[in-house]
Structures are given as C-alpha cells and as structure tokens.
Amino acid sequence: MAEKLEAVKVLYCGVCSLPAEYCEFGQDFEKCKPWLIENAPEVYPHLIPKDADGNEVDKVTEKLQGAGIASGSAVLTTSKEGTSTGKEEVKRLPGGKVKKKDKKEVIIEKVVRNKRKCVTIVKGLDLFGVKLNDASKKLGKKFASGASVVKGPTEKEQVDVQGDISYDIVEFITDTWPEVPESAIYFIEDGRKVPAA
Amino acid sequence: MFKKFSHEDVSAQNQVKASVQRRIRQSISDEYPGLETVMDDLLPKKSPLVVVKCQNHLNLVVVNNVPLFFNIRDGPYMPTLRLLHQYPEIMKKLQVDRGAIKFVLAGANIMCPGLTSPGGVLDDGVAEETPVAIMAEGKQHALAIGFTKMSAKDIKAINKGIGVDNMHYLNDGLWKMERLD
Numbered sequence: 001m002a003e004k005l006e007a008v009k010v011l012y013c014g015v016c017s018l019p020a021e022y023c024e025f026g027q028d029f030e031k032c033k034p035w036l037i038e039n040a041p042e043v044y045p046h047l048i049p050k051d052a053d054g055n056e057v058d059k060v061t062e063k064l065q066g067a068g069i070a071s072g073s074a075v076l077t078t079s080k081e082g083t084s085t086g087k088e089e090v091k092r093l094p095g096g097k098v099k100k101k102d103k104k105e106v107i108i109e110k111v112v113r114n115k116r117k118c119v120t121i122v123k124g125l126d127l128f129g130v131k132l133n134d135a136s137k138k139l140g141k142k143f144a145s146g147a148s149v150v151k152g153p154t155e156k157e158q159v160d161v162q163g164d165i166s167y168d169i170v171e172f173i174t175d176t177w178p179e180v181p182e183s184a185i186y187f188i189e190d191g192r193k194v195p196a197a
Numbered sequence: 198m199f200k201k202f203s204h205e206d207v208s209a210q211n212q213v214k215a216s217v218q219r220r221i222r223q224s225i226s227d228e229y230p231g232l233e234t235v236m237d238d239l240l241p242k243k244s245p246l247v248v249v250k251c252q253n254h255l256n257l258v259v260v261n262n263v264p265l266f267f268n269i270r271d272g273p274y275m276p277t278l279r280l281l282h283q284y285p286e287i288m289k290k291l292q293v294d295r296g297a298i299k300f301v302l303a304g305a306n307i308m309c310p311g312l313t314s315p316g317g318v319l320d321d322g323v324a325e326e327t328p329v330a331i332m333a334e335g336k337q338h339a340l341a342i343g344f345t346k347m348s349a350k351d352i353k354a355i356n357k358g359i360g361v362d363n364m365h366y367l368n369d370g371l372w373k374m375e376r377l378d
Contacts, residue, residue, distance in 0.1 A: 007235070007284065008285060017372070019338045025299055
C-alpha cells in the first residue's frame with residue numbers, strides 16, 4: 001500500500017461533541033438544534049428526527065418553521081414542548097446521567113470487627129468545610145485512640161476512629177465545629193439511617 | 198467500561214522506553230494493517246509515546262496528549278472512537294439496527310438480535326474475541342467499539358444474549374477526554 005490513507009473529516013457537534021448525526025441520541029437534542037440548523041442542515045433536513053416519541057413534538061416545530069419564523073419558532077416550541085422535555089428529564093435520571101447533588105450531612109457508622117472491637121466511621125465532614133486531617137487528629141486526641149483519614153468505597157474520604165465512640169461523638173462534633181448542625185448528623189443502625197438529634 | 202471514567206481514574210502516566218514503544222507500535226500495526234501507511238503520522242517516532250495506566254488494568258496509549266489507543270490487561274489494542282472516525286476502514290464492522298442505538302449509547306452491550314435483525318449487518322469473517330467497530334443503521338460513523346463474545350456465525354445461530362461487549366461508545370468517559378494533560 002503505497003498510497004496514504006486519507007483521514008476522514010468528521011463533523012462534530014459544537015454543543016454536545018458527538019458526530020452531528022448522533023445528536024438526536026445525545027443528552028440534549030434540543031440544545032443542539034440551533035447549532036445543527038446552522039452547521040449541519042444536511043444531516044437533519046428540516047430537523048425531523050425519526051424517533052418514535054419525538055414525532056409529535058417535531059410536527060409542531062416543522063409547522064412553525066414553515067410559518068417562517070425561525071428564531072421565534074425556537075422559543076415557541078420550547079414552551080410548547082415543556083411537558084415532553086420534562087418527561088424526558090425524569091426518564092434520564094435512572095441512567096445516572098444527571099448527578100444528584102450531595103446532601104450535606106454527617107453519617108456515623110459503627111463497624112464491628114473481631115466481635116468485640118469496633119471502628120467508628122465518620123463520613124461527610126468534608127462537606128462542611130472541615131479539614132479531615134485536622135478532624136482525625138482532634139478525634140484521636142479526644143477519644144485517646146487511633147484515627148485516620150481513609151478513602152471510602154466510593155472514592156470519598158472519611159475518618160475512621162478506633163473504638164466505639166458513637167456515645168458522645170455527636171456532642172463533640174457540634175462543639176468542635178459549630179457549622180455542623182446536630183440535625184445533619186445521622187447514625188446508621190441496622191442498615192437504616194437514624195437521625196442523631 | 199468507560200461509563201464512569203475521568204482524570205481521577207488515571208493512576209500513573211509514563212513515557213515508555215524505546216523497546217516498549219516498539220512493541221506497542223508492532224502490535225498495533227499487526228492488529229490494524231490498514232494503518233500501516235499512517236503509522237508514522239499517528240505515532241511519530243520522534244515524539245514521546247506515553248502510556249497512561251488507569252484503574253481496572255486499563256492502559257491508554259497517548260501521543261501529544263491525545264489518547265489514541267487503549268487496551269485491557271494485555272489484550273489487543275483498540276483505537277479510540279475519534280481515531281476510528283478518521284480511519285473507519287481499519288476495523289471489521291458490525292451494524293446494529295436503529296432501535297439499539299439508544300441503548301448502546303447508554304453503554305449497553307450489544308445483543309445478538311440487534312445485529313441479526315433487518316437493520317443490522319454482520320461481517321461473516323468476524324471471529325470471537327476480536328475488537329470490532331459498531332456501526333448503526335442509517336448512520337455514517339461508528340458509535341461504539343466492541344469486543345466480540347462469539348463469532349459472527351454463532352451470533353447468527355444462537356441469536357440470543359450478548360454478542361459483543363461494549364468497550365467504548367460515544368459520549369462515554371474516554372470520549373469526553375479529548376485531551377489528557
């Protein structure tokens with residue numbers, strides 16, 4: 001093969017970065033539409049996606065575009081599509097594409113090891129702007145035991161304290177870091193979340 | 198497998214020594230003979246080749262901060278989709294029907310019926326355990342890169358269950374990682 005392979009130029013959508021033809025399967029086709037109309041009109045002639053549930057919606061778009069108000073139609077359609085897009089967003093959630101915001105709370109869990117020894121795990125202190133290194137030092141000093149910052153199962157950092165300290169850790173946390181409200185502290189008991197307050 | 202993939206998953210990146218570079222180059226050109234003429238453009242001998250190690254035994258081959266190939270454990274090297282889009286002819290292609298696109302783009306593995314239905318196309322020369330490009334009905338470009346679990350004949354005969362493992366698809370973590378620095 002003497003001839004060099006020619007690299008194919010692929011048109012990528014400026015909004016969602018997918019190749020233009022896959023925009024309709026992207027996360028937010030509505031947002032891509034203006035870009036597509038401008039840059040890739042041949043991919044979506046008149047912007048009629050063929051997917052089944054989009055059909056109705058796009059008849060509206062088409063009609064309005066037929067009336068000849070391009071920009072106005074965009075605004076109008078978004079308002080008319082309000083219900084359908086709302087439905088879509090709900091649908092997307094199980095896919096895990098929309099990240100839930102982390103709730104600000106401190107979770108305290110007691111893990112028993114060797115039947116009579118236990119470790120108390122404190123999660124979520126960092127959400128309140130507490131430095132975990134400081135926290136582990138303070139906890140270790142207060143309860144006279146080993147305390148360390150450990151990477152938890154979900155890549156989150158947590159403080160592990162040796163020994164069962166769940167009896168007065170709540171008071172200690174609220175005293176030391178006044179920015180942590182008592183109502184945001186939860187215990188985990190038998191796999192259930194129980195508020196400490 | 199790249200569904201959740203970000204810069205945090207990178208555990209180490211090294212510029213590899215010349216002998217390793219040679220080996221990578223060799224295995225890539227063995228795997229994709231179609232790339233021979235552009236090998237020097239893709240992996241220039243002069244510029245350093247970086248291997249990025251990530252979690253789950255994943256390696257990325259990176260040149261000039263652009264990921265070009267990936268492999269798992271010591272498996273075959275597979276091109277990233279951006280690269281495949283440029284040189285679509287280098288891989289065997291399987292085509293799925295339209296109904297499957299949505300699921301593939303959400304990271305699902307490719308099931309046999311999606312390949313055998315009227316919208317799908319099977320290349321009979323595809324053996325099991327080989328990397329393939331996944332195309333889609335009515336689309337020009339590949340939408341995923343897969344690793345076959347059974348040969349094309351088996352896919353046709355069994356027509357049930359997972360035919361191709363989805364390795365890398367549009368808009369997954371690796372796709373979003375256009376540049377790595």
